[in-house]
Amino acid sequence: xxxxxxxxxxxxxxxxxxxxxxxxxxxxxxxxxxxxxxxxxxxxxxxxxxxxxxxxxxxxxxxxxxxxxxxxxxxxxxxxxxxxxxxxxxxxxxxxxxxxxxxxxxxxxxxxxxxxxxxxxxxxxxxxxxxxxxxxxxxxxxxxxxxxxxxxxxxxxxxxxxxxxxxxxxxxxxxxxxxxxxxxxxxxxxxxxxxxxxxxxxxxxxxxxxxxxxxxxxxxxxxxxxxxxxxxxxxxxxxxxxxxxxxxxxxxxxxxxxxxxxxxxxxxxxxxxxxxxxxxxxxxxxxxxxxxxxxxxxxxxxxxxxxxxxxxxxxxxxxxxxxxxxxxxxxxxxxxxxxxxxxxxxxxxxxxxxxxxxxxxxxxxxxxxxxxxxxxxxx
Ligand SMILES: Cc1ncc(COP(=O)(O)O)c(C=O)c1O
Numbered sequence: 001x002x003x004x005x006x007x008x009x010x011x012x013x014x015x016x017x018x019x020x021x022x023x024x025x026x027x028x029x030x031x032x033x034x035x036x037x038x039x040x041x042x043x044x045x046x047x048x049x050x051x052x053x054x055x056x057x058x059x060x061x062x063x064x065x066x067x068x069x070x071x072x073x074x075x076x077x078x079x080x081x082x083x084x085x086x087x088x089x090x091x092x093x094x095x096x097x098x099x100x101x102x103x104x105x106x107x108x109x110x111x112x113x114x115x116x117x118x119x120x121x122x123x124x125x126x127x128x129x130x131x132x133x134x135x136x137x138x139x140x141x142x143x144x145x146x147x148x149x150x151x152x153x154x155x156x157x158x159x160x161x162x163x164x165x166x167x168x169x170x171x172x173x174x175x176x177x178x179x180x181x182x183x184x185x186x187x188x189x190x191x192x193x194x195x196x197x198x199x200x201x202x203x204x205x206x207x208x209x210x211x212x213x214x215x216x217x218x219x220x221x222x223x224x225x226x227x228x229x230x231x232x233x234x235x236x237x238x239x240x241x242x243x244x245x246x247x248x249x250x251x252x253x254x255x256x257x258x259x260x261x262x263x264x265x266x267x268x269x270x271x272x273x274x275x276x277x278x279x280x281x282x283x284x285x286x287x288x289x290x291x292x293x294x295x296x297x298x299x300x301x302x303x304x305x306x307x308x309x310x311x312x313x314x315x316x317x318x319x320x321x322x323x324x325x326x327x328x329x330x331x332x333x334x335x336x337x338x339x340x341x342x343x344x345x346x347x348x349x350x351x352x353x354x355x356x357x358x359x360x361x362x363x364x365x366x367x368x369x370x371x372x373x374x375x376x377x378x379x
Contacts, residue, residue, distance in 0.1 A: 011057025074192025077206030087113030157185030195326030
């Protein structure tokens with residue numbers, strides 16, 4: 001099946017009892033057994049739920065993986081990956097990453113004796129130089145959040161493989177439509193399903209997808225033992241959202257391309273970060289590993305003033321000022337004071353995340369209306 005067919009058909013099937021074409025919401029916590037242990041694979045909904053099973057199978061297909069696991073949030077999924085580590089282990093992560101991932105690594109798992117190194121992984125040598133006998137995992141987020149740097153997934157995963165290091169890609173920004181890290185050698189793909197995959201800003205959820213059966217066994221053990229699972233209603237909503245993922249992504253990319261170009265030509269804008277520009281430092285890698293360049297971008301103002309950035313953010317009407325991204329509606333945000341506030345200023349500055357940086361999640365509205373909104377807010 002091609003991607004557009006998989007969004008609708010992979011992993012899902014009509015309800016065997018009624019023929020209902022849409023996956024039912026199995027709103028149940030438990031399942032009746034014929035005699036102890038004699039059941040149809042479902043005994044308790046933390047462990048398995050049929051609505052969740054169909055979503056997990058669908059997500060696995062979208063990422064060309066063998067299995068998928070869903071969690072109650074993206075952070076719940078990342079937390080589960082961290083449980084694969086033990087005291088003394090070291091992790092090498094990109095230095096431009098979601099603030100919540102940075103917070104979980106440094107404020108929760110460092111206290112358990114795990115060491116995290118943050119470096120610019122768009123230069124593969126930075127990864128190579130930090131590898132030692134304790135390195136157990138490399139954490140890649142590409143495109144990075146919010147600088148839209150592109151990391152060479154094949155380059156990093158090849159190096160990880162030859163050193164026995166688990167490679168994980170947070171594929172939230174790209175979505176499975178634009179990029180499939182497992183095909184590029186990654187061991188695990190992580191998604192904040194909350195974003196493009198669900199796409200309608202009405203669910204918080206996370207997912208992990210992979211091929212390795214031992215990883216599945218360990219991660220599904222933690223999924224059940226620790227219990228950060230999504231409810232069936234949310235799984236239903238995400239299955240519904242996925243049915244238009246390919247169409248939404250096409251429009252996000254189309255609108256993103258036009259808005260990035262518009263911003264670049266605007267006299268008040270200093271720099272636009274978007275991997276589709278041919279002079280973006282990692283454009284060639286983006287072209288190689290992504291299908292298109294997406295609707296996420298960041299820009300700075302020539303005045304480089306935080307007041308001017310705040311003024312822009314409070315004047316837009318169609319671009320709503322809000323945390324999150326990847327929904328059908330356009331959003332704008334100020335990473336330094338919102339999504340990335342948990343990263344110390346010096347750490348942020350190292351990756352170019354200056355105080356005046358504005359991030360846009362370009363939605364699927366009429367692009368001329370979006371341009372008019374930006375024009376007015378920059379006036
Ligand atoms: C790139 C990225 N990874 C992970 C997360 C965490 O996901 P969630 O908010 O679903 O817990 C986010 C949330 O913004 C994100 O942007």
